[in-house]
Amino acid sequence: MADKKPRIVIVGAGFGGVKLAKLFAKDDVEVTLVDRHNFHLFQPLLYQVSTAVLSTDEIAYPIRTFFRKNKNVEFFMAKAQGVDQERKVLLTNHGEIAYDYLILAAGATTNFFGMENVEKNSFGMKTLQEAIHIRNHVLHMFERANKHEDNEEERRRMLSFVVVGGGPTGIEEAGAISELIGIQKKEYHHLDFNEVSVSLIEATDNVLPMMAPNLRDHTVKVLERKGVNVMLNTQVVDYDGNTLKLKDGREIPTRTVIWAAGVKAVPFIANCGGEVDRAGRVVVNEKLQVKGSENVFAIGDCANFHHGTERPLPTVAPVATQQAQVAHDNIMKLIHGQSDLADFHYKDLGAMATIGRGEAVVNKTSMNPQLTGFIAWCAWMFVHLIRLAGAHTNLTVAIKWMWNLLSGTRLGRIITNIQL
Amino acid sequence: MADKKPRIVIVGAGFGGVKLAKLFAKDDVEVTLVDRHNFHLFQPLLYQVSTAVLSTDEIAYPIRTFFRKNKNVEFFMAKAQGVDQERKVLLTNHGEIAYDYLILAAGATTNFFGMENVEKNSFGMKTLQEAIHIRNHVLHMFERANKHEDNEEERRRMLSFVVVGGGPTGIEEAGAISELIGIQKKEYHHLDFNEVSVSLIEATDNVLPMMAPNLRDHTVKVLERKGVNVMLNTQVVDYDGNTLKLKDGREIPTRTVIWAAGVKAVPFIANCGGEVDRAGRVVVNEKLQVKGSENVFAIGDCANFHHGTERPLPTVAPVATQQAQVAHDNIMKLIHGQSDLADFHYKDLGAMATIGRGEAVVNKTSMNPQLTGFIAWCAWMFVHLIRLAGAHTNLTVAIKWMWNLLSGTRLGRIITNIQL
Numbered sequence: 001m002a003d004k005k006p007r008i009v010i011v012g013a014g015f016g017g018v019k020l021a022k023l024f025a026k027d028d029v030e031v032t033l034v035d036r037h038n039f040h041l042f043q044p045l046l047y048q049v050s051t052a053v054l055s056t057d058e059i060a061y062p063i064r065t066f067f068r069k070n071k072n073v074e075f076f077m078a079k080a081q082g083v084d085q086e087r088k089v090l091l092t093n094h095g096e097i098a099y100d101y102l103i104l105a106a107g108a109t110t111n112f113f114g115m116e117n118v119e120k121n122s123f124g125m126k127t128l129q130e131a132i133h134i135r136n137h138v139l140h141m142f143e144r145a146n147k148h149e150d151n152e153e154e155r156r157r158m159l160s161f162v163v164v165g166g167g168p169t170g171i172e173e174a175g176a177i178s179e180l181i182g183i184q185k186k187e188y189h190h191l192d193f194n195e196v197s198v199s200l201i202e203a204t205d206n207v208l209p210m211m212a213p214n215l216r217d218h219t220v221k222v223l224e225r226k227g228v229n230v231m232l233n234t235q236v237v238d239y240d241g242n243t244l245k246l247k248d249g250r251e252i253p254t255r256t257v258i259w260a261a262g263v264k265a266v267p268f269i270a271n272c273g274g275e276v277d278r279a280g281r282v283v284v285n286e287k288l289q290v291k292g293s294e295n296v297f298a299i300g301d302c303a304n305f306h307h308g309t310e311r312p313l314p315t316v317a318p319v320a321t322q323q324a325q326v327a328h329d330n331i332m333k334l335i336h337g338q339s340d341l342a343d344f345h346y347k348d349l350g351a352m353a354t355i356g357r358g359e360a361v362v363n364k365t366s367m368n369p370q371l372t373g374f375i376a377w378c379a380w381m382f383v384h385l386i387r388l389a390g391a392h393t394n395l396t397v398a399i400k401w402m403w404n405l406l407s408g409t410r411l412g413r414i415i416t417n418i419q420l
Numbered sequence: 421m422a423d424k425k426p427r428i429v430i431v432g433a434g435f436g437g438v439k440l441a442k443l444f445a446k447d448d449v450e451v452t453l454v455d456r457h458n459f460h461l462f463q464p465l466l467y468q469v470s471t472a473v474l475s476t477d478e479i480a481y482p483i484r485t486f487f488r489k490n491k492n493v494e495f496f497m498a499k500a501q502g503v504d505q506e507r508k509v510l511l512t513n514h515g516e517i518a519y520d521y522l523i524l525a526a527g528a529t530t531n532f533f534g535m536e537n538v539e540k541n542s543f544g545m546k547t548l549q550e551a552i553h554i555r556n557h558v559l560h561m562f563e564r565a566n567k568h569e570d571n572e573e574e575r576r577r578m579l580s581f582v583v584v585g586g587g588p589t590g591i592e593e594a595g596a597i598s599e600l601i602g603i604q605k606k607e608y609h610h611l612d613f614n615e616v617s618v619s620l621i622e623a624t625d626n627v628l629p630m631m632a633p634n635l636r637d638h639t640v641k642v643l644e645r646k647g648v649n650v651m652l653n654t655q656v657v658d659y660d661g662n663t664l665k666l667k668d669g670r671e672i673p674t675r676t677v678i679w680a681a682g683v684k685a686v687p688f689i690a691n692c693g694g695e696v697d698r699a700g701r702v703v704v705n706e707k708l709q710v711k712g713s714e715n716v717f718a719i720g721d722c723a724n725f726h727h728g729t730e731r732p733l734p735t736v737a738p739v740a741t742q743q744a745q746v747a748h749d750n751i752m753k754l755i756h757g758q759s760d761l762a763d764f765h766y767k768d769l770g771a772m773a774t775i776g777r778g779e780a781v782v783n784k785t786s787m788n789p790q791l792t793g794f795i796a797w798c799a800w801m802f803v804h805l806i807r808l809a810g811a812h813t814n815l816t817v818a819i820k821w822m823w824n825l826l827s828g829t830r831l832g833r834i835i836t837n838i839q840l
Contacts, residue, residue: 076567139458147515399819411482414477417549
């Protein structure tokens with residue numbers, strides 16, 4: 001081991017994984033970053049691709065470009081399948097990768113809570129491909145409805161859009177679809193837009209659980225003003241692609257259900273040799289080590305970190321990046337033979353969500369005030385723009401947002417698959 | 421007929437079809453524009469999507485947005501299948517559309533000259549989907565080669581890129597791939613770029629047939645300086661996806677063949693009741709009427725217009741848009757009962773082609789001088805930017821081109837399909 005550098009393997013190039021690789025890039029170690037995609041995805045703006053505001057490559061950044069100058073960081077495009085902790089190897093569909101230290105930063109996927117029909121017939125909103133599918137499908141529904149001149153029932157079914165889940169993703173998607181409809185309205189000269197509807201379904205009694213009660217009420221009011229039919233205390237039980245069935249017996253005829261009602265860790269986590277919770281997350285100790293391992297760590301949406309309360313940490317970027325720092329520091333301590341590993345403590349930076357053009361809510365923390373309306377939207381825009389990867393991307397995205405705000409059009413409304 | 425407006429049906433929303441619909445939008449007629457896509461494609465920049473310079477929505481513009489204010493123009497998304505001239509109806513996969521006047525502006529598709537294996541295993545370059553496939557495939561080849569550490573033959577096969585056809589599309593594609601390789605080189609720390617190659621295969625003895633001889637020689641020199649292996653007087657006979665076979669017996673091991681060696685009219689043209697030529701184009705008279713019909717016209721790449729020489733008109737936008745004007749004027753004359761239809765005369769505006777970043781050739785005409793190098797590239801850029809549809813698109817594309825010129829990176833290098 002004297003002349004061999006420690007091998008660090010990171011699974012997942014999300015916010016946590018990329019941060020980790022950037023930190024390790026400066027150390028005397030060999031880093032392998034594994035992801036099934038060749039890009040880092042800026043997930044918070046996925047809803048803008050799904051609603052034709054932004055292009056795919058504005059929220060997807062080539063992973064290798066981050067590490068152009070870091071010869072000790074290698075990207076390996078593959079699907080992680082499991083971990084053999086005994087032999088210290090990561091198993092992938094392109095062979096094994098030996099590690100000295102492994103960090104699981106593989107993220108989350110949609111949780112359909114075992115409802116197979118819903119999973120099969122509705123759209124998840126976690127990957128770039130899913131966002132493109134939603135865009136193509138929603139746009140296509142208008143074209144198809146436009147041709148069904150003689151069948152109102154079928155037309156209404158095609159023009160009824162349902163989003164399930166009152167978290168930030170569901171709120172933002174419902175708001176963005178309702179605005180998309182306003183744009184479509186100008187361009188379908190023969191379609192009756194009274195037949196178009198957007199519904200937001202939430203199982204609990206309010207939206208945005210992480211926000212203060214006044215912001216939650218405000219959000220519902222803004223959504224309703226935008227024409228979104230907000231259905232609280234409503235549970236989905238089945239969906240066959242044509243009719244959404246609710247627990248209270250009601251039915252909604254619709255061809256479009258977008259599911260943003262829950263997440264779970266990616267299935268690969270179950271094959272890593274640690275203890276997993278109900279949502280598939282691997283349990284880590286206060287040092288972020290997977291229970292029972294010294295050299296396997298987990299961070300972000302795929303890790304279950306106990307922090308005093310029953311609720312897990314939110315599935316947001318700051319958790320992953322803050323954990324990345326601690327995991328990096330602890331691994332470097334182990335490499336240097338030090339045993340005083342640090343504990344992780346989450347610093348809550350607040351929460352924000354847009355409810356469409358010129359409207360957002362920002363939750364109060366020690367760092368920032370509680371905001372609503374246009375000023376909250378500006379704050380939201382600023383925070384997202386500076387965090388976007390890619391030098392000219394910030395500029396082109398800013399131009400598109402401004403254009404969208406002022407002109408109310410979306411040039412991203414192209415259907416890239418053909419379903420004639 | 422007294423109180424019923426004449427029904428104009430246009431097949432195809434390319435340069436010709438959109439120009440026609442815009443002209444008819446100002447007349448007292450009902451227009452239906454039919455296309456299988458919901459977007460107008462700016463085909464001259466397709467090679468930039470296929471090589472990760474631009475995003476899809478920068479060269480694709482929602483058709484309905486053109487006609488937002490024109491209530492007499494209706495878009496109908498469908499695949500045209502044929503024409504029944506007797507009954508005056510266009511047949512589509514979504515039913516029939518009755519017309520009083522019909523204009524075929526359906527464009528061209530790739531011509532593989534009957535070589536079925538080549539068609540099956542190589543990439544065409546006429547649609548947005550094909551450009552995305554090329555981008556995904558080329559980028560993926562680098563990722564796959566990077567994992568084949570122990571098999572040089574397989575690596576070289578993956579890293580050998582062949583473009584067939586020495587017209588503008590082939591030239592531009594080969595130049596853009598060679599530059600893409602320069603960018604990739606900075607990011608694959610363990611790949612030997614001596615194993616990467618780009619070849620341009622042309623059956624005749626020179627490239628760019630529409631250009632002056634000195635510009636053709638210049639183009640070949642620039643391509644060779646960029647590392648493109650230009651193979652003139654070379655004919656392809658077969659391709660199985662692994663090995664490209666040439667007529668002289670040579671073989672090129674390659675996983676990537678991009679076919680830009682010929683076009684033919686879309687197959688639908690054969691079902692329109694007119695006389696078609698060897699390339700599937702429908703023969704029109706000097707008034708642009710389909711032979712034997714008074715009220716069916718054809719323009720652009722799908723029309724065969726005799727203009728004195730054996731060679732057909734070039735398959736470029738100016739032919740289509742100039743013909744659109746004449747077809748429109750002639751149809752309006754027919755509607756008004758006038759019989760003095762105008763003849764079409766093509767005004768050649770010259771030709772231009774880029775050979776990559778900062779290099780282009782512009783052919784001399786009465787309108788513009790003969791140019792090469794950076795100044796030609798600036799002229800090319802200017803002409804393409806002002807013709808791009810979409811207000812902010814011009815701005816975002818200009819930003820990307822400038823960024824690409826100065827920084828030498830391409831952020832569009834994302835693989836949106838997964839072929840793990």
